[in-house]
Amino acid sequence: MSTMTLFHSPASPFVRKVMVLLHETGQTDRVALHEVQLTPVAPSAAVVADNPAGKIPALRLADGSVLHDSRVILDYLDNQHVGEPLIPAGSARWRRLTLASLADAILDAAVLLRYETFLRPEDKRWDAWTAGQQDKIERALAYFERDCLAEIDSRFDVAAIGLACALGYLDLRQPQLGWRERFPGLAGWYADVAQRPSMQATQPK
Numbered sequence: 001m002s003t004m005t006l007f008h009s010p011a012s013p014f015v016r017k018v019m020v021l022l023h024e025t026g027q028t029d030r031v032a033l034h035e036v037q038l039t040p041v042a043p044s045a046a047v048v049a050d051n052p053a054g055k056i057p058a059l060r061l062a063d064g065s066v067l068h069d070s071r072v073i074l075d076y077l078d079n080q081h082v083g084e085p086l087i088p089a090g091s092a093r094w095r096r097l098t099l100a101s102l103a104d105a106i107l108d109a110a111v112l113l114r115y116e117t118f119l120r121p122e123d124k125r126w127d128a129w130t131a132g133q134q135d136k137i138e139r140a141l142a143y144f145e146r147d148c149l150a151e152i153d154s155r156f157d158v159a160a161i162g163l164a165c166a167l168g169y170l171d172l173r174q175p176q177l178g179w180r181e182r183f184p185g186l187a188g189w190y191a192d193v194a195q196r197p198s199m200q201a202t203q204p205k
């Protein structure tokens, strides 16, 4: 029986990280999904009531308390199962969390770019700002490709989940980026991890 409620949207890559972790750790039955639609200019009243930032994911626990953002939720859920932790303890912890943070930075920039092109009126757009966000994405991908492929490939944990969800989101929102051609190592890695049941089950339509 579900004891927790996750504010959810199938296209949200931050929500997807949580869903992938739930699948990987066998906890999907414990969480009911509350579908919402929201943007910064059209917030969801239900989400705002539980998270004043108005963002998803937010997770309501059985006692009514609410956790956000995705990093906190992943940490909490990773403490609720008995398998191998997906946020490692010990010396690997800080490096893996730093890689996860870089994957989140790709997502932050990509979500802002989505709002910029999809929501902001054309006469209010600022090309230099858009280019700056795009540069963040490309620098981060180049770093993963150049310096971190073996590390990322070593286990499917918080860092790998974050990167996989970021690449999936780029496929959805930035197909013109052509990241597979530019970063063939990441493309090879992603081709494998995208087959995992957790990634297949959470694929945005």
Ligand SMILES: N[C@@H](CCC(=O)N[C@@H](CS)C(=O)NCC(=O)O)C(=O)O
Binding pocket: 011, 012, 013, 014, 015, 038, 039, 040, 041, 043, 053, 054, 055, 056, 057, 069, 070, 071, 104, 111
């Ligand atoms: N740092 C947050 C970012 C979450 C986020 O940006 N979520 C987007 C959906 S993908 C959102 O709720 N946007 C609505 C808004 O910014 O008002 C996290 O890791 O959960």
